[in-house]
Amino acid sequence: xxxxxxxxxxxxxxxxxxxTACGSSAGxxxxxxxxxxxxxxxxxxxxxxxxxxxxxxxxxxxxxxxxQTDTQDEGQYWQALQAKxxxxxxxxxxxxxxxxxxxxxxxxxxxxxxxxxxxxxxxVNDELxxxxxAAVKTADGRVLGAxxxxxxxxxxxxxxxxxxxxxxxxxxxxxxxxxxxQGYLDLGKQYVxxxxxxxxxxxxxxxxxxxxxxxxxxxxxxxxxxxxxxxxQAVRTAWADAGRLVADGLSAKLPQWTxxxxxxxxxxxxxxxxxxxxxxxxxxxxxxxxxxxxWDIAPGPxxxxxxxxxxxxxxxxxxxxxxxxxxxxxxxxxxxxTTLFRKQGSFPSSTGAQAxxxxxxxxxxxxxxxxxxxxESAAAMPAQVLGVDDGVIGKAFTDALGEVxxxxxxxxxxxxxxxxxxxxxxxx
Amino acid sequence: xxxxxxxxxxxxxxxxxxxxxxxxxxxxxxLAPFFVLFAAFGLFPLLYTAYVSLHRVELQTTDxxxxxxxxxxxxxxxxxxxxxxxxxxxxIGVVSTVPQLLMALGLAHLxxxxxxxxxxxxxxxxxxxxxxxxxxxxxFAQLFGRDYGLINWVLGQxxxxxxxxxxxxxASQFGVSAIVTWRWTGYNALIYLAGMQAIPGExxxxxxxxxxxxxxxxxHVTVPGLRPTIVFTVVVSTIGAxxxxxxxxxxxxxxxxxxxxxxxxxxxxxxxQGWSFFHLGRAAAVAWVMFLLIVxxxxxxxxxxARRNRTDR
Numbered sequence: 001x002x003x004x005x006x007x008x009x010x011x012x013x014x015x016x017x018x019x020t021a022c023g024s025s026a027g028x029x030x031x032x033x034x035x036x037x038x039x040x041x042x043x044x045x046x047x048x049x050x051x052x053x054x055x056x057x058x059x060x061x062x063x064x065x066x067x068q069t070d071t072q073d074e075g076q077y078w079q080a081l082q083a084k085x086x087x088x089x090x091x092x093x094x095x096x097x098x099x100x101x102x103x104x105x106x107x108x109x110x111x112x113x114x115x116x117x118x119x120x121x122x123x124v125n126d127e128l129x130x131x132x133x134a135a136v137k138t139a140d141g142r143v144l145g146a147x148x149x150x151x152x153x154x155x156x157x158x159x160x161x162x163x164x165x166x167x168x169x170x171x172x173x174x175x176x177x178x179x180x181x182q183g184y185l186d187l188g189k190q191y192v193x194x195x196x197x198x199x200x201x202x203x204x205x206x207x208x209x210x211x212x213x214x215x216x217x218x219x220x221x222x223x224x225x226x227x228x229x230x231x232x233q234a235v236r237t238a239w240a241d242a243g244r245l246v247a248d249g250l251s252a253k254l255p256q257w258t259x260x261x262x263x264x265x266x267x268x269x270x271x272x273x274x275x276x277x278x279x280x281x282x283x284x285x286x287x288x289x290x291x292x293x294x295w296d297i298a299p300g301p302x303x304x305x306x307x308x309x310x311x312x313x314x315x316x317x318x319x320x321x322x323x324x325x326x327x328x329x330x331x332x333x334x335x336x337x338t339t340l341f342r343k344q345g346s347f348p349s350s351t352g353a354q355a356x357x358x359x360x361x362x363x364x365x366x367x368x369x370x371x372x373x374x375x376e377s378a379a380a381m382p383a384q385v386l387g388v389d390d391g392v393i394g395k396a397f398t399d400a401l402g403e404v405x406x407x408x409x410x411x412x413x414x415x416x417x418x419x420x421x422x423x424x425x426x427x428x
Numbered sequence: 429x430x431x432x433x434x435x436x437x438x439x440x441x442x443x444x445x446x447x448x449x450x451x452x453x454x455x456x457x458x459l460a461p462f463f464v465l466f467a468a469f470g471l472f473p474l475l476y477t478a479y480v481s482l483h484r485v486e487l488q489t490t491d492x493x494x495x496x497x498x499x500x501x502x503x504x505x506x507x508x509x510x511x512x513x514x515x516x517x518x519x520i521g522v523v524s525t526v527p528q529l530l531m532a533l534g535l536a537h538l539x540x541x542x543x544x545x546x547x548x549x550x551x552x553x554x555x556x557x558x559x560x561x562x563x564x565x566x567x568f569a570q571l572f573g574r575d576y577g578l579i580n581w582v583l584g585q586x587x588x589x590x591x592x593x594x595x596x597x598x599a600s601q602f603g604v605s606a607i608v609t610w611r612w613t614g615y616n617a618l619i620y621l622a623g624m625q626a627i628p629g630e631x632x633x634x635x636x637x638x639x640x641x642x643x644x645x646x647x648h649v650t651v652p653g654l655r656p657t658i659v660f661t662v663v664v665s666t667i668g669a670x671x672x673x674x675x676x677x678x679x680x681x682x683x684x685x686x687x688x689x690x691x692x693x694x695x696x697x698x699x700x701q702g703w704s705f706f707h708l709g710r711a712a713a714v715a716w717v718m719f720l721l722i723v724x725x726x727x728x729x730x731x732x733x734a735r736r737n738r739t740d741r
Contacts, residue, residue, distance in 0.1 A: 073681070082487055086487045108488040258680070406592055
């Protein structure tokens with residue numbers, strides 16, 4: 001790319017994207033024998049593949065093949081999705097959508113997604129917790145996505161490391177010790193004092209920040225849509241706590257979703273991790289079989305909060321919207337959400353599934369009662385106000401915290417950088 | 429070749445005016461495919477980008493274009509992030525290009541000796557250039573890893589403290605430059621080698637007779653003889669450095685060029701405006717500013733080269 005006229009190349013790309021509203025040709029490559037390939041494009045770890053749901057679906061529907069692609073970092077996934085939506089090509093039949101992006105899609109790109117009602121899925125969100133379905137409904141009543149999971153929070157911790165450092169490993173006792181973020185930081189100080197060099201308390205300031213901000217109803221924008229990220233109490237308190245975490249030397253300074261972070265899951269570089277339910281599947285993927293039994297879960301500070309959660313959508317250009325809708329209906333149904341939680345830990349948004357998983361324990365996590373812990377967290381969860389720029393704002397804050405921990409920037413200066421970055425992304 | 433032979437044809441047969449006209453037109457016919465392709469994929473995007481750069485266009489709502497005049501440009505020049513990117517492009521350009529060309533010159537000089545297995549070394553030189561940016565960058569990003577990278581491990585072995593090769597300003601710029609240097613040194617060395625082989629051997633022989641050492645031969649025979657080649661590589665490298673994109677983008681997989689934008693180049697800044705923030709109008713303005721910058725740099729290079737040639741004579 002260096003010598004190959006990057007200017008011309010990128011402008012050509014921009015221009016062609018602008019010019020060619022070239023919908024991918026309607027003609028499908030599938031043969032007349034009724035065989036259909038449904039493509040699914042996701043981010044992070046949804047767990048459909050890992051828990052064998054696709055395989056089961058293909059067994060039930062022999063004419064269907066499901067192909068999944070996956071990007072670990074949601075930020076990169078979103079970027080690619082935007083480019084494809086603008087160009088109109090390269091989109092899968094089913095695209096995942098993170099909850100922080102929903103408001104943006106509803107306001108700016110509602111026309112690029114199929115109204116699920118037209119595919120017979122008008123009631124697909126009816127069994128979910130009410131806010132989950134409401135968030136993805138346009139003002140004129142179109143349903144743009146089907147809810148998959150939500151992200152009730154807890155804390156994951158390494159019992160082996162805790163034991164070695166002389167800390168209690170009992171869930172109830174720990175939950176008591178870190179019933180507040182202050183308590184969590186205090187215990188962290190005790191841990192690093194005894195654990196020895198190279199051991200840290202948690203992965204990153206960003207992890208704590210995102211989890212703590214997720215415990216409040218209003219985060220980056222208020223109910224009227226007005227941005228309040230620079231004044232909201234939730235952000236201010238979380239920022240201060242994250243700064244304290246760094247100042248006390250409790251952070252492993254690992255940017256989340258990077259290869260370095262992934263590696264640290266098995267090396268024991270950090271002892272605790274802010275754990276929304278879907279993180280369980282991620283830990284299993286990264287720490288692997290070797291990590292089984294060394295991790296445990298306890299209710300976290302504040303006992304509640306929501307971090308993430310997703311939707312499945314059908315873009316306008318999908319080649320097999322009917323078949324995709326059928327797959328979505330099946331994947332998001334109560335039974336499959338239950339299976340996903342049992343195998344992967346993704347917490348269901350379906351109330352029926354939530355009732356069915358209350359007693360689930362997970363052998364990988366020392367038989368922790370994950371059903372009870374996450375159910376209690378979900379029950380107390382505030383109905384978050386979603387802003388149009390949540391994704392951009394969240395990234396600016398976590399980047400700035402990265403500066404604080406990795407380059408020693410003062411929190412006040414980093415705060416200003418975050419404000420500058422948000423202005424740069426949004427301003428006209 | 430086509431031009432000379434076609435130009436001679438009519439003179440050979442002046443009696444046929446039609447054939448003569450066809451003969452005169454033929455060269456244009458042969459050249460046409462290039463210019464058609466250039467117009468479609470070079471000129472048109474360039475002009476269309478200029479048009480886009482005068483509008484507010486968002487990737488998410490490309491059907492709406494609002495005329496804003498020069499606002500994208502004035503805003504750009506008032507944006508500290510733009511100046512930061514320009515500065516980074518310059519420093520990374522210098523850090524990667526200068527040692528790269530010097531090393532290439534040295535390597536070419538060595539390759540110019542009669543060595544056993546010379547063609548092996550020449551092919552090996554070209555290997556990094558043949559490697560894709562993505563593959564090379566991913567490997568280098570691993571090597572430069574803070575906690576588990578090979579380079580920090582080596583530093584630790586000799587008792588030095590680890591460096592965060594991605595967060596520090598100079599450290600990260602050095603990391604990106606290392607990838608560029610690794611990829612392009614061999615390429616430039618081969619170009620130099622080709623230039624060196626055009627220098628007559630007698631010059632060296634007479635220099636040797638006059639008692640010039642290898643180093644003196646290099647300075648007084650090789651370098652002056654290579655001057656046009658060196659100017660060429662400097663121009664091409666300058667343009668390349670101005671457009672530096674793939675390496676910094678993949679270094680951390682982040683269009684921001686690091687958490688503090690500490691190694692964000694102009695190319696990344698353009699990409700970030702367009703594909704992270706979805707401001708296509710602004711991205712188009714950046715593209716044009718980059719284009720003008722490269723034109724200015726190329727003219728400057730040419731002017732310097734011309735002056736040096738004149739003073740030589």
